[in-house]
Amino acid sequence: MSERITRAQIPLSEMTITPGSACQGCGAALAARLAFKALGPNVIRHGIPCCPDSVTKTPRTGTVFEGGGALLTGTSRGLKAIGRDDVKAVAFYGDGGTYDIGFQGLSAAAERNEDVLVLTKDNEAYMNTGNQRSSATPKYSMTSTTPVGPKSRGKPRHKKNVPFIFAAHYVPYVATASVGFPEDLIAKVTYAKDLKGFRMIIIQAPCPVGWRYDPAKTIEVARSGVQTGLWPLYEIEDGQNFKLNYKPKELKPVSEYLSPQRRFRHMTEDETAEIQEDTTTKWDTLTRADELGRLII
Amino acid sequence: MHGRGGQGAVTASRIIATAAYEEGTYSQAIPMYGTERRGAPLTAFVRLDDVRVRERELVHTPDISIVLDPLIAKQQAVVDNLKPGGLVILNTAHKPEEVELGGDFKVATIDATTIALETLGRPITNTAILGAFAKITGLLKLESIEKAILKYFPGRLGEMNIAAVRRSYEEASDPIQAVVTKAPAEKVDIHVGGYGVLKDVSSWRLLTPEIDVDTCIGCKNCWIFCPETAIEWDEDTMKPSIRYNACKGCGLCANECPVDAIEMVRVEA
Ligand SMILES: Cc1ncc(C[n+]2csc(CCOP(=O)(O)OP(=O)(O)O)c2C)c(N)n1
Ligand code: SF4
Ligand code: SF4
Ligand code: SF4
Numbered sequence: 428m429s430e431r432i433t434r435a436q437i438p439l440s441e442m443t444i445t446p447g448s449a450c451q452g453c454g455a456a457l458a459a460r461l462a463f464k465a466l467g468p469n470v471i472r473h474g475i476p477c478c479p480d481s482v483t484k485t486p487r488t489g490t491v492f493e494g495g496g497a498l499l500t501g502t503s504r505g506l507k508a509i510g511r512d513d514v515k516a517v518a519f520y521g522d523g524g525t526y527d528i529g530f531q532g533l534s535a536a537a538e539r540n541e542d543v544l545v546l547t548k549d550n551e552a553y554m555n556t557g558n559q560r561s562s563a564t565p566k567y568s569m570t571s572t573t574p575v576g577p578k579s580r581g582k583p584r585h586k587k588n589v590p591f592i593f594a595a596h597y598v599p600y601v602a603t604a605s606v607g608f609p610e611d612l613i614a615k616v617t618y619a620k621d622l623k624g625f626r627m628i629i630i631q632a633p634c635p636v637g638w639r640y641d642p643a644k645t646i647e648v649a650r651s652g653v654q655t656g657l658w659p660l661y662e663i664e665d666g667q668n669f670k671l672n673y674k675p676k677e678l679k680p681v682s683e684y685l686s687p688q689r690r691f692r693h694m695t696e697d698e699t700a701e702i703q704e705d706t707t708t709k710w711d712t713l714t715r716a717d718e719l720g721r722l723i724i
Numbered sequence: 725m726h727g728r729g730g731q732g733a734v735t736a737s738r739i740i741a742t743a744a745y746e747e748g749t750y751s752q753a754i755p756m757y758g759t760e761r762r763g764a765p766l767t768a769f770v771r772l773d774d775v776r777v778r779e780r781e782l783v784h785t786p787d788i789s790i791v792l793d794p795l796i797a798k799q800q801a802v803v804d805n806l807k808p809g810g811l812v813i814l815n816t817a818h819k820p821e822e823v824e825l826g827g828d829f830k831v832a833t834i835d836a837t838t839i840a841l842e843t844l845g846r847p848i849t850n851t852a853i854l855g856a857f858a859k860i861t862g863l864l865k866l867e868s869i870e871k872a873i874l875k876y877f878p879g880r881l882g883e884m885n886i887a888a889v890r891r892s893y894e895e896a897s898d899p900i901q902a903v904v905t906k907a908p909a910e911k912v913d914i915h916v917g918g919y920g921v922l923k924d925v926s927s928w929r930l931l932t933p934e935i936d937v938d939t940c941i942g943c944k945n946c947w948i949f950c951p952e953t954a955i956e957w958d959e960d961t962m963k964p965s966i967r968y969n970a971c972k973g974c975g976l977c978a979n980e981c982p983v984d985a986i987e988m989v990r991v992e993a
């Protein structure tokens with residue numbers, strides 16, 4: 428498991444070249460900045476189509492959505508063949524590229540336990556193409572393909588639990604992180620960088636445009652996602668060892684996270700109560716797993 | 725029509741086209757296709773004609789250029805391809821005589837940002853410029869614009885936008901011939917969008933962060949949370965400073981400062 432770091436330990440040097448072309452207050456741009464800062468120069472960055480986040484000083488290669496897992500595999504094996512294990516094959520993909528379109532290739536790479544690090548900036552929809560729902564979109568969220576109207580209440584189904592699905596491939600490391608908790612994010616990326624085998628970190632990356640809030644509130648939104656238990660921060664090793672990284676005495680009510688975002692504006696009290704109950708139940712399970720230090724999947 | 729992502733240039737172009745249609749004129753509205761990032765400069769186009777509009781190309785030599793953003797309004801690019809004797813309507817607090825764009829065209833100005841802030845509470849200037857457009861060009865009646873607005877913004881939001889349009893209609897004054905006759909030698913490209921690294925995104929900002937280093941307690945929040953790495957950290961003084969060419973004015977740093985040492989100020993164009 429990763430070791431806690433303080434703000435003073437965060438490296439001052441930057442790996443991103445800015446200004447970039449992301450929107451004002453983009454959570455994904457911040458996720459890229461923080462993650463690549465932690466990774467340093469010995470990285471080959473892999474991309475698939477998604478929103479422009481930050482351009483990094485590291486070499487970059489790219490492929491189609493479906494090829495994400497395969498390209499990473501090729502790079503990692505190639506690096507091994509030339510004896511450059513010090514250079515890491517790192518993916519920086521969107522949720523669409525991880526949860527949906529690129530899923531099978533990544534699942535195959537995980538099952539083979541390829542020596543790769545997958546970082547996913549999760550902005551909970553296909554943002555680059557105009558906010559279409561993905562399987563990372565949470566229940567009731569309004570997107571351009573799950574509108575709100577007489578016959579639709581936003582997305583009808585829950586967000587897919589991708590970290591658990593990848594943990595169930597029994598890979599060395601799966602973690603969640605958030606741009607609102609930069610020390611935790613950087614500690615996890617630093618730790619995952621030097622592990623061998625398949626590693627994945629899903630980073631919560633609020634999007635002011637798709638989630639519909641004031642760009643100045645990106646960190647507020649990220650933080651309240653974690654503090655309400657809707658975006659728990661945890662690590663899973665080898666598909667069984669489990670650790671919760673953020674454990675408040677009491678969770679904040681989910682409404683604190685939902686109400687500032689206009690993608691949830693239409694939600695009724697009953698719908699909010701449903702999300703509250705679901706979140707509390709899942710949180711109880713997670714805290715129990717944390718006490719045991721184990722997870723059964 | 726020049727604006728920035730989030731100011732509603734695309735909607736404004738549609739409102740004009742819809743209003744014209746209401747009056748029996750053939751019309752067409754098309755946005756420039758690209759990565760429309762919030763805050764990034766973008767262009768939308770409108771064609772009005774007495775006969776059916778069959779052309780589907782972008783408008784390369786417009787008769788009228790409408791500029792929704794005060795900072796973009798300072799860039800010569802907004803009038804570069806205007807037809808000789810054309811018209812530019814700028815959102816700026818300055819009078820037409822003070823505008824430093826050069827060439828053979830007429831200039832009209834309207835302080836749409838102030839109107840928008842006072843009537844809508846938000847700096848979304850797209851409707852606040854339409855009243856001025858109607859009055860100055862005489863191409864559309866105020867009523868047709870109001871009708872079109874209600875189609876796009878029903879209810880209270882529509883009423884607020886109509887208030888903005890009416891005020892801009894009242895405040896607009898006649899255009900004058902451009903005072904500066906020659907285009908400046910140095911030109912800034914306003915089409916800074918798309919992928920990759922950009923040179924300077926100052927034109928994206930409506931509000932600019934200013935740090936009061938005496939109030940600052942050196943917590944590093946602003947530095948760590950700036951998505952654009954626009955804040956530099958000095959480890960000796962333990963104080964931040966802003967690299968303004970990289971700052972998009974998102975306001976995140978000011979929002980995260982625990983002692984309110986960062987203020988977002990409106991820097992006048
Ligand atoms: C197979 C395929 N389908 C669709 C597209 C079009 N496309 C490009 S980017 C994108 C959205 C990606 O969403 P996500 O991975 O969540 O990244 P985000 O844009 O949200 O950062 C889509 C659908 C494509 N390039 N390839
Ligand atoms: S749409 Fe959202 S994720 Fe994409 S660049 Fe803009 S803020 Fe970032
Ligand atoms: S407003 Fe602050 S956080 Fe936003 S880009 Fe500028 S310096 Fe960075
Ligand atoms: S957030 Fe405020 S107090 Fe903290 S370093 Fe920045 S200016 Fe100083």
Ligand SMILES: [Mg+2]
Pocket residue numbers: 521522523548549550551552553554
């Ligand atoms: Mg996405």
